[in-house]
Amino acid sequence: MPDVQIRIPGMPKEYPVVIESGLLSRIAPQFKPFEGRKVVIITDENVAPLYAEKVMAGLEAAGARPILRILPAGETTKCMEQLERIYDFLLSGGITRTDALLALGGGVIGDLTGYACATYLRGIRFIQVPTTLLAQVDSSVGGKVAINHPRGKNLLGAFYQPELVLIDTDTLNTLDQRQVGAGLGEVIKYGCILDAALFEQIEACGSRQFLAPLYPEIVARCIELKGQVVYEDPYDRGLRMILNFGHTLAHAIENAAGYGEILHGEAVCIGMVAAAAWGARLGVTPPEIESRIRQVLTAYALPTEVPAGLTAEKLFPSLALDKKASGKDIRIVCLEAIGRSRTVPVPAARLKEFMAKLL
Numbered sequence: 001m002p003d004v005q006i007r008i009p010g011m012p013k014e015y016p017v018v019i020e021s022g023l024l025s026r027i028a029p030q031f032k033p034f035e036g037r038k039v040v041i042i043t044d045e046n047v048a049p050l051y052a053e054k055v056m057a058g059l060e061a062a063g064a065r066p067i068l069r070i071l072p073a074g075e076t077t078k079c080m081e082q083l084e085r086i087y088d089f090l091l092s093g094g095i096t097r098t099d100a101l102l103a104l105g106g107g108v109i110g111d112l113t114g115y116a117c118a119t120y121l122r123g124i125r126f127i128q129v130p131t132t133l134l135a136q137v138d139s140s141v142g143g144k145v146a147i148n149h150p151r152g153k154n155l156l157g158a159f160y161q162p163e164l165v166l167i168d169t170d171t172l173n174t175l176d177q178r179q180v181g182a183g184l185g186e187v188i189k190y191g192c193i194l195d196a197a198l199f200e201q202i203e204a205c206g207s208r209q210f211l212a213p214l215y216p217e218i219v220a221r222c223i224e225l226k227g228q229v230v231y232e233d234p235y236d237r238g239l240r241m242i243l244n245f246g247h248t249l250a251h252a253i254e255n256a257a258g259y260g261e262i263l264h265g266e267a268v269c270i271g272m273v274a275a276a277a278w279g280a281r282l283g284v285t286p287p288e289i290e291s292r293i294r295q296v297l298t299a300y301a302l303p304t305e306v307p308a309g310l311t312a313e314k315l316f317p318s319l320a321l322d323k324k325a326s327g328k329d330i331r332i333v334c335l336e337a338i339g340r341s342r343t344v345p346v347p348a349a350r351l352k353e354f355m356a357k358l359l
């Protein structure tokens with residue numbers, strides 16, 4: 001079974017990412033380092049009934065002292081109010097720095113719990129048990145933790161690495177297919193930007209049904225790829241930007257449609273098709289790549305077109321908010337080939353022209 005070690009510069013040691021189908025049923029040995037410690041499990045109301053009991057039993061069997069904290073599900077939980085409630089809960093429970101928090105859930109629970117870990121007592125031990133495909137291949141590794149502010153997503157955050165990531169790919173069996181699709185969009189993105197063999201494997205499988213048995217291997221590969229990028233650029237100052245392939249249009253779609261209407265991973269799918277087309281116009285991306293990406297997304301029942309009603313006029317203002325915007329140029333990530341990518345500065349006016357052609 002895949003067992004990946006992630007090495008981040010500046011960290012005293014590597015941290016293990018254990019990936020197995022059925023891991024939660026035999027998780028106790030993983031918790032040995034927490035023997036005698038309190039471990040506060042932060043989870044949400046959807047995930048708790050499915051998996052909290054197994055995690056608690058594993059912790060107890062390892063001699064740790066589990067405490068369960070269940071929060072509402074959904075993006076609105078990643079907020080200051082919930083964070084303050086977590087701090088209150090930890091302080092009233094006498095949780096010390098040698099105790100740990102365990103995030104059991106998707107990216108919302110992981111980001112919120114991670115930020116609580118980074119800040120509570122200037123940093124306490126952090127375990128990630130991601131249960132969505134997006135969290136397994138993306139948000140649980142890399143160390144970005146955050147909450148939202150009413151003015152925008154992820155505006156309050158930190159870089160804080162977990163000491164252990166435990167992934168049971170069987171948890172994906174209970175996940176809504178739309179959420180699985182959003183994670184698959186990110187998986188396809190890794191293939192596009194960094195790994196032609198991964199992209200070809202996804203193409204060859206041809207459907208979600210045939211890809212599902214390969215999840216442990218696929219998730220491990222995505223984490224290795226993310227680990228390499230994060231190792232090179234732990235604080236998001238350069239290379240990590242390639243992880244934003246498809247995100248220029250995706251952020252604009254999410255802003256214009258209203259958050260929650262379209263899932264982030266779905267917006268990234270549409271954005272990847274557009275980025276391939278734009279790359280071709282810029283002479284960076286071979287023209288056939290757009291249709292290859294479109295075909296693979298369609299095979300996996302993922303969206304490729306901007307939703308009806310989102311005009312260029314509605315989309316364009318959001319591009320100015322894009323983190324990659326610098327001066328009058330907007331940096332977009334383009335593919336030089338499947339598996340090879342780089343950022344390209346594009347004048348804002350040119351991008352507006354591209355966008356008008358897309359709609």
Ligand SMILES: NC(=O)c1ccc[n+]([C@@H]2O[C@H](COP(=O)([O-])OP(=O)(O)OC[C@H]3O[C@@H](n4cnc5c(N)ncnc54)[C@H](O)[C@@H]3O)[C@@H](O)[C@H]2O)c1
Pocket residue numbers: 044045046047050073074075078105106107108109111131132134135138139140141142143144145146153154171172174175176179182
């Ligand atoms: N830190 C990072 O690097 C990073 C990267 C990408 C995304 N994110 C963040 O991740 C968040 C999105 O994460 P997400 O897509 O996992 O959404 P999510 O955490 O909201 O989970 C989606 C839904 O699935 C439910 N769920 C989770 N696991 C389940 C399971 N196994 N079975 C049944 N239901 C389950 C949840 O309760 C929720 O309703 C966003 O806030 C985004 O900003 C962070």
